[in-house]
Amino acid sequence: MTENSIELSDLPPEMLRLLVEKCDFVTRRLLRASSSLMYQVVGSTKLYIPSVGLKLWNGAVVVELINLPCKRQYMLGFQKNETGGTLIWTNIQKAVDIENSDYMGEAVDWFRQMCLQKNVTIGKFCINTNDDPKQMTEKLDEVLKKSEIPLKIESIHCVGTESSDSMWKVMEYCDKRLFKEMKVEQFDEDEIFELFGKQDEIVKNLEKIEINCLCNVSVDDVLSLNASVISLKSENFTDDLVYELIEKFTKRREDGSAFCIENSQKRNLDLETIPPGFKETDSTKRFKEYRNELINTNHPTVYLRVSEDRVVLQIGDTKKANFWMEDESDSETSDDSDSSSGSDSDSDANEYASD
16 A cells, blocks of 8 residues: 655645744745745744844844744854855855845845744844944835834844944834833943933833933933833932832832832932831841832732942832842842841842843
8 A cells, every 4th residue: 555645735724834833943944945835834824033133243244043942043144255245154054155245235134034024023132233333224224114014023132322223223113012122231331321312102111121221311201111110220310210210110019010220320329218118128238128018918019129329129029120139149248137137028029030
């Protein structure tokens, strides 16, 4: 008895999509190139990519993706070759030369083909364009503004404040219904990031904002944020802002919400008066801890940590931020009398979850 082989084209569309859903990014690319039928099937099957990175590094554009379901890293590099064309290399295939082409344009076009698609959603989009921010921003603008499909990203991570123009451009053209978080990292301690002035309405409605460098932002701008997780550092922050944020967050009492407000001049945040409802639970040489607990209710407890230059508040035990980590190392070095007054629930509150 002979067995008849089954071609992919013999399978119904529903089964083909189920098969494609189980494939990682690289396998989908191979299937997509195999036939016009598979091109259509792959293009209509939803794909979630947990992380995509776009980085200018050492004269090259490097695109990094974390695949599902295996979570293997896929890396693609674009750089100028000896004849002025583009050398494309990957971590799984041989390098390819494309003559008469611009390497940065090729990189952005590849990103368009693979990521700027109706069926593709990106979890975290990391961008680092510090080597040539102006040109990369222009390339992204050319591609994004021509697309009828908005870029589907849930969060953006900007590395280096010179990358911010590219970040703002991506935010302009992304799907606002999905986009919820932004994070900015610094290269230089003296870098100053402008939080407002580019995409103010988007920023105000984000759920999580972490700016890990000096930030130029007014008190009114901070209070206008609707985010449930906020981390900001400025030389202008005072205890007046902190009092208002404590009142705002405590009144809302959203489980997992948190803020970290830091004065870069190491002053002005050592609260003279603790807001009503807070009781001291622990202290070290660097900070004091308080909690606001509503007995016999389902409302989450509010945890507060205060030092001269930094105030951290967290509500409940659902971790959405890691603001407590830096101070934990200080509390471990304090003497036994300083650390013994904290309860087990305090320790739970001080644990953190990474992004």
